[in-house]
Amino acid sequence: MTGINLLRGGRPRLLFEVYFIKTIRYVFLADVIFLFCVQQAGGLVLVNDLLLAGLILLIYFTGKIQSKQNRQSLFSVRGKANLPGIGDILNRIKPAFDIRFEIAVVVLALVVFGGFYFAPYLASNAISNWFLESILNIEDTPVFGFIFKIVGFFFMISVIMKVVNAIMTILIGRTKSNNEYPDEKRDDKNDDHFDDYTEIK
Known part of the structure; x- marks a missing residue:
């Protein structure tokens, strides 16, 4: 470089x-x-x-x-x-x-x-x-091969965590979007609700 x-x-x-x-x-x-x-x-x-x-x-x-x-x-x-x-x-x-x-x-x-x-x-x-x-030779080396496998293991863990985080983000995002609108509708209904016993002056 x-x-x-x-x-x-x-x-x-x-x-x-x-x-x-x-x-x-x-x-x-x-x-x-x-x-x-x-x-x-x-x-x-x-x-x-x-x-x-x-x-x-x-x-x-x-x-x-x-x-x-x-x-x-x-x-x-x-x-x-x-x-x-x-x-x-x-x-x-x-x-x-x-x-x-x-x-x-x-x-x-x-x-x-x-x-x-x-x-x-x-x-x-x-x-x-x-x-x-070269990669296969490193993997077959006793010391470096063990380190290589450990690094690969943690890389797979990070990949799995990213997949889980992505799925959770999608699910939580959908849950929030579905829960927001019913609350707004309830608020609108509560605002427009008319009590028969309300005194009108």
């Missing part, structure tokens, strides 16, 4: 450069995960394994987008502070972010991942195979 910065002359990366590199990274990640699913299935392409892996990929990408949105909001809040020069400093270190490009990159990576089901031979290339072999 330092060499790339020197070639750019120290200028900040353009939005196109950021998302072009991210597209390559996400596509290769989808490629390696597809090869890993095939390798774990003994060379077979199983739909259930691909659906589960695709769901994990989607949750991972969504978590990355949410974390970047939180960072952007944090930079925005700090940028509003009345401190001289703080705005310029934050603008220099503020990471590039565009929700439209983020969604486009994620959709492209998932489409490529799903497309490998119809053309599995396209997933096999020198770079992806090297990454897969």
Whole structure:
């Protein structure tokens, strides 16, 4: 990365450069995960394994987008502070972010991942195979393999927690929306209610 910065002359990366590199990274990640699913299935392409892996990929990408949105909001809040020069400093270190490009990159990576089901031979290339072999070698190493499995375990726990939080958010949101309207109707009925014994002057 330092060499790339020197070639750019120290200028900040353009939005196109950021998302072009991210597209390559996400596509290769989808490629390696597809090869890993095939390798774990003994060379077979199983739909259930691909659906589960695709769901994990989607949750991972969504978590990355949410974390970047939180960072952007944090930079925005700090940028509003009345401190001289703080705005310029934050603008220099503020990471590039565009929700439209983020969604486009994620959709492209998932489409490529799903497309490998119809053309599995396209997933096999020198770079992806090297990454897969490196990951498997780390997993087979006694010490690093144990650490790798522990990290994978906690990653799966975080994925499950994100799924549960998303489901709870949807359910709680629906419950609130359903409970708000009946209360309003009750209030309206109570306001319009006329007591027969009310004295009219």
